[in-house]
Amino acid sequence: MKPLRVGVLAVLTASAVALTMSGASAHDPDTPEGQAAARAFMADYRPAERHAVTGTAAGVPCVNGKADIYPCKNVDLLSVLPLAQMGGGNGNDIWGWTDPSSGKEYAIVGRTNGTAFVDVSTPTAPKYLGNLPSNGGSSTWRDMKVYKDHAFIVADFISGHGMQVFDLTRLRTITTPQTLTADALYKEFGPAHNIAINEETGYAYAIGSNTCRGGPHMVDIRTPKSPKNAGCVSQDGYTHDNQCVIYRGPDAAYRGKEICFNSNEDTLTIVDVTDKANPVQISRKGYSGAQYSHQGWLTEDQRYFLLDDELDESRGTDKRTKTYIWDLASLANPVHTGVYNSPATAIDHNQYIKGKYSYQANYQAGLRILDVSNVAAAQLTEAGFFDIYPAADEAKFNGAWSNYPYFASGIVLVNGIEQGLVVVKPNLGAVEPPPGGKFENTTDVSIPDAGAAVTSSVAVSGLGGKAPATLKVNVDIKHPYRGDLVIDLVAPDGTAYRLKGSSNDGGDNVIATYDVNASAEDAVGTWLLKVQDVYRSDVGYIDAWSLQF
Incomplete structure (x- = not known):
């Protein structure tokens, strides 16, 4: 869609094209500015498709990541x-x-x-x-x-x-x-x-x-x-x-x-x-x-x-x-x-x-x-x-x-x-384990300076039984002084497994894979990565983390 700063700047998007023009000219197809904006918007367009899927009583189910020609x-x-x-x-x-x-x-x-x-x-x-x-x-x-x-x-x-x-x-x-x-x-x-x-x-x-x-x-x-x-x-x-x-x-x-x-x-x-x-x-x-x-x-x-x-x-x-x-x-x-x-x-x-x-x-x-x-x-x-x-x-x-x-x-x-x-x-009730049993969270979570612990969750579904004795925990944390951090994996029942304690290590970031013996834990449920900055002077964030079953 098209945003417009009236009288100052028109940003024509869905085309994401910035053009300096007045509000009136941005809306007016008879002006050079308006015509330029329309041409820019259409630049990404492709010819209309004629691929039709009709007349099948059951439709086309999503199987192995595809329905007809469409990823799903x-x-x-x-x-x-x-x-x-x-x-x-x-x-x-x-x-x-x-x-x-x-x-x-x-x-x-x-x-x-x-x-x-x-x-x-x-x-x-x-x-x-x-x-x-x-x-x-x-x-x-x-x-x-x-x-x-x-x-x-x-x-x-x-x-x-x-x-x-x-x-x-x-x-x-x-x-x-x-x-x-x-x-x-x-x-x-x-x-x-x-x-x-x-x-x-x-x-x-x-x-x-x-x-x-x-x-x-x-x-x-x-x-x-x-x-x-x-x-x-x-x-x-x-x-x-x-x-x-x-x-x-x-x-x-x-x-x-x-x-x-x-x-x-x-x-x-x-x-x-x-x-x-x-x-x-x-x-x-x-x-x-x-x-x-x-x-x-x-x-x-x-x-x-x-x-x-x-x-x-x-x-x-x-x-x-x-x-x-x-x-x-x-x-x-x-x-x-x-x-x-x-x-x-x-x-x-x-x-x-x-x-x-x-x-x-x-x-x-x-x-x-x-x-x-x-x-x-x-x-x-x-x-x-x-x-x-x-x-x-x-x-x-x-x-x-x-x-x-x-x-x-x-x-x-x-x-x-x-x-x-x-x-x-x-069909949102369907349970589809991810390829290779990898469950991931890529949402950034800020870690406050010398503040309370923060958590990021990964919901595990579609698996049976206990977690493995070598559960792999892949961690990507951005922090200018990794020695400030205490990191735990928290199982669905609340049991905490220490991955890293604070130390005098002055390097940047924690990008590592940890092996955890989680064989006592049920695999299915919400697992947490818990991170706390225990010293003052800098902040960071959880960039991404995953569990590999």
Whole structure:
């Protein structure tokens, strides 16, 4: 997607291209700057794919790391509906709708030239129903959300697009593909990069528009076909994406209020929008490693926020996909507690949390599913993935743009820039021991100077019986004075095995493999690496560690 610093700097991404221009010219396809930005964005694109997988009643299971042509783990393929079969163009955002009267599930598929509607109630045979054309031209960036059985659709880079409103109940009677028309058009902004909706309150938030300094443009949609302007959130300028909720989290001062969590280019910015005429900025917080704060989502208890940064991989030397973890115990003082580093090397994009999993659409790495159960310790683990772009895993803009994981059936929709609609079914209860019995944690954990011990966990599953008498513990700890450190391996039952005590050794780092006689321990469970710095003057971090069974 495209970030934009209004009036100062436009950073056009998903292309990750920085161009000095005004906010108006960045949105205007008739200006040289706008045309250059569009050309730069398209540079990574490949021709649309025509590979379809439909009509098989059981889909294609993920076996030995593959489903059809796609690399996978714990995620089965149900079908692929190429772009050419639902109106053409390139894919972008996606959302879903469940018909409350029939229980049928529908995909709302964003494309550069319009919005496709697809019946996925038989997910192995998706049925294309029709296209709602773009209002005023083609746009690489299109976004949509649903409220009260209506879709609300915005597009960037089109000066007069506005917000299309489409009554989804019209899909019930369609039997052959149609060209559709909007039921209403909201015109108080032109282009908008994204839209968020708080379904509890009936307010939409158009973000990255040509109003409100690019901040949330609030719209009352409680009567869906008669949307009304409700005000602006403009204190912190351009917002790239956000999530707005009735707050029920741990900070008692804000419970019951409507709070927006905004990804604002270089910060997480939290705003109380309860009074639409007087929104109040609660906090604005940057973080180490920030390049472009893109999008994020709350855990279901609203205590933690996972943030993706769209430019840190392409601009940094470490190309692993990173997820920034925030503790929101205090909304006035959000704390960045850690970073999850994916084993994949790709740019992260849109993520949504359902239950204990975060479903991330990470461009060339496809759909990545993270278990957030241990988020309180700033640790995430990969539970499954489905790579819709098997050609490569690089920090480029191809493949999975977004996903929708909220259907009751458990299917997940993925929209690919070149691929179109990919329908998959996670099987996250599956136990798949890693190759060679190696279980690893690559999430960085900071070690405080002369402070309390910190731990990093590895969850072992899929094995039987006891651990071996020569359990190998591979440790990679970065510290400028390794003699300060005391390191233990802690078994699932709490038994500690000393790996290293403090000493006068003045060398850097602990990069070593230890053999532990753990034959008294059950193999399955959560093992901990426990590290404490016992002397003052320097700090370090656990870079990675693993157990080899």
